[in-house]
Amino acid sequence: MSIKFVGGAPVLPKHRLSCHCGALVFEVDLPDGIVNPRHCDCSICRRKGAVVASVPLSGIRLLQGQEHLRQYQFNTGVARHYFCGVCGIYTHHQRRSFPDQYGYNVGCLEGINPFLLGDVPVSDGVNHPADRRS
Numbered sequence: 001m002s003i004k005f006v007g008g009a010p011v012l013p014k015h016r017l018s019c020h021c022g023a024l025v026f027e028v029d030l031p032d033g034i035v036n037p038r039h040c041d042c043s044i045c046r047r048k049g050a051v052v053a054s055v056p057l058s059g060i061r062l063l064q065g066q067e068h069l070r071q072y073q074f075n076t077g078v079a080r081h082y083f084c085g086v087c088g089i090y091t092h093h094q095r096r097s098f099p100d101q102y103g104y105n106v107g108c109l110e111g112i113n114p115f116l117l118g119d120v121p122v123s124d125g126v127n128h129p130a131d132r133r134s
Ligand SMILES: [Zn+2]
Pocket: 019, 020, 021, 022, 023, 024, 084, 085, 086, 087, 088, 089
């Protein structure tokens, strides 16, 4: 699923993504729009409740706010969750299931209302593939 307009607002090929207070500003490459938006029900995402979508690691660039960028790791320490040290808003994370991708907070895309996406599927983060023992 690839979305180029959300409630009439265009998703730009290079879209700005920012935290709430504006300390962190990123540029995100979205040539195909918002790809595969979802909720995740893992222990951290269920608390955040954010709609996330994915980009390659090279697809997010920090334009300003390096000194306010904070990182949180837990459990296996593979995934890196980034947030603003001033306002606390989650902006993006390095994915554990696909470490060559970032998940980003669709609600941080400037001018995009994630609640206009309609039904967003829930991905099964509780039963993470990396936790399965076969
Ligand atoms: Zn902030």
